[in-house]
Amino acid sequence: MDLSGRVAVVTGSGRGLGLAYAKALAEAGAAVVVNDVDAGAATEAVQEIVAAGGRAVAVVAPVGSTETADALVGKAVEEFGRLDVMVTNAGILRDTVLWKMSDSDFDAVVEVHLRGTFTCARAAAVQMRAQGTGGRLVLISSPAGQRGNFGQGNYAAAKAGIVAMARTWAMELARADVTVNAVVPVAATEMTKTIPVFAPIIEESERTGAPLPEWVRKDEGMGTPEDVASLIVFLASEASAQVTGQAIGIGGDKLALWSHPQEKATAYADGGWSADAIAEAWATGVGAEPETFGIPMPAAPAAKEA
Ligand SMILES: NC(=O)c1ccc[n+]([C@@H]2O[C@H](COP(=O)([O-])OP(=O)(O)OC[C@H]3O[C@@H](n4cnc5c(N)ncnc54)[C@H](O)[C@@H]3O)[C@@H](O)[C@H]2O)c1
Numbered sequence: 001m002d003l004s005g006r007v008a009v010v011t012g013s014g015r016g017l018g019l020a021y022a023k024a025l026a027e028a029g030a031a032v033v034v035n036d037v038d039a040g041a042a043t044e045a046v047q048e049i050v051a052a053g054g055r056a057v058a059v060v061a062p063v064g065s066t067e068t069a070d071a072l073v074g075k076a077v078e079e080f081g082r083l084d085v086m087v088t089n090a091g092i093l094r095d096t097v098l099w100k101m102s103d104s105d106f107d108a109v110v111e112v113h114l115r116g117t118f119t120c121a122r123a124a125a126v127q128m129r130a131q132g133t134g135g136r137l138v139l140i141s142s143p144a145g146q147r148g149n150f151g152q153g154n155y156a157a158a159k160a161g162i163v164a165m166a167r168t169w170a171m172e173l174a175r176a177d178v179t180v181n182a183v184v185p186v187a188a189t190e191m192t193k194t195i196p197v198f199a200p201i202i203e204e205s206e207r208t209g210a211p212l213p214e215w216v217r218k219d220e221g222m223g224t225p226e227d228v229a230s231l232i233v234f235l236a237s238e239a240s241a242q243v244t245g246q247a248i249g250i251g252g253d254k255l256a257l258w259s260h261p262q263e264k265a266t267a268y269a270d271g272g273w274s275a276d277a278i279a280e281a282w283a284t285g286v287g288a289e290p291e292t293f294g295i296p297m298p299a300a301p302a303a304k305e306a
Contacts, residue, residue, distance in 0.1 A: 001237045004029035007080040008236060009072045011063045011120060012090025014041025016189035017140075020225030021087055021232045026054030028233050031080040034058045035072055035090065055080070063090040064111040069119035073127050085136045085236045086124035088117040088162075093191060095151040106154045113158035117165065121180075125173060134177030138235045139166050141182040141247060146258055148293045163247050167260070170245030179244035181235055184258055185228040186221050186251030188212060197298055198222070217252030220298050227252055265289070 003025060013022040014036030022032045026049045034049070034056050036042040042058040049056040057079050061068040076083040092112050094105035121137050128135035144152045145159025166182040173180055186192070188202040198216075205212050217223045231250045234240050249256035265286045269277055281287075 001028050001233055003236055006030040006084040007076050007082050008085035009033040009076055010087040010089055011035045014038045014045050017185055017187055017225045017228055018089040019045050020229040021089060023049060024229035024233050025236060026056055031055040033072055033076045037062045063116035066119050069123040073123040082131055083124055083127045086120055087138045087232060088120045089140045090116055093155060097151055098153050101153060109154035110158050114161050117162050128178050129176045136236050137180040138232055139182045141184050143184055143295050146184060147295050149295050167245050181243060182247040183231055184247055184249040187223060187225045187228050189225060221251040221254035223252030
């Protein structure tokens with residue numbers, strides 16, 4: 001796919017998934033503003049892209065504030081003349097169960113993921129509407145936001161909020177030809193190495209250079225950051241002009257469209273429901289087939305191979 005002439009910002013692109021997105025966009029011809037809080041990683045990412053014949057500049061700043069969002073969009077315009085694609089990827093984890101979660105654990109995650117997505121998307125939308133030639137907002141969510149995940153109340157809330165914002169902004173920006181989609185990625189990175197069942201598998205693959213086992217790529221839908229980057233290139237391209245308001249999963253060998261929550265069972269009581277009537281109707285009516293929740297954890301590798 002040819003992205004020549006397009007300009008993209010990728011937040012948190014010094015390493016991991018963001019780095020793969022920035023490299024893939026540059027390889028397809030886009031000029032890229034690389035962003036990270038880690039100055040060394042951001043500089044190296046730019047050097048790597050430029051050495052491969054691409055165009056990139058770095059902005060070292062923490063995503064979250066309006067100042068950083070404005071600096072990112074400002075840099076795109078100053079260096080490359082415009083902005084076509086905003087990928088809000090920067091992220092952190094502060095995992096712990098509800099009763100142990102501190103205010104700062106909660107606020108830090110909300111600041112980077114939820115506020116960072118809001119401020120960067122807003123700055124991009126202002127620029128794209130002024131340009132008048134459409135654009136792409138690619139917001140990065142997570143399976144945790146879709147299903148909930150043990151120990152990730154802060155992160156799941158932020159990532160679910162990001163999908164809600166994608167659906168809302170897809171409506172608001174339709175007239176400006178700006179598409180807004182949420183990506184639900186899974187890939188082997190420093191972040192997924194913090195999940196105990198995946199850590200030894202990822203480390204083994206890094207040590208030997210062998211690909212992740214087929215069951216990980218297929219059943220778990222987890223592969224390399226480059227596997228996910230193809231979706232970002234598609235969403236940045238003309239080929240996805242009609243794709244908006246969607247939550248799209250990708251990882252390893254798997255591509256998926258996530259469903260939008262909708263009412264699954266309904267019942268009506270004339271004049272409204274009393275608590276007693278709800279209790280009576282729950283077991284046989286609306287609540288008879290409750291929804292599942294949480295991300296199912298894979299079996300331990302030994303059990304899986306047996
Ligand atoms: N790895 C996965 O399987 C997975 C799954 C679902 C969602 N995600 C999401 O994808 C994104 C990237 O994840 P990853 O696995 O590559 O993580 P990672 O930890 O490998 O990389 C994240 C990058 O973001 C940078 N960063 C952190 N806070 C920042 C801030 N405030 N401003 C700018 N940069 C900041 C870090 O320095 C790092 O370079 C995150 O939003 C994450 O929640 C990842």
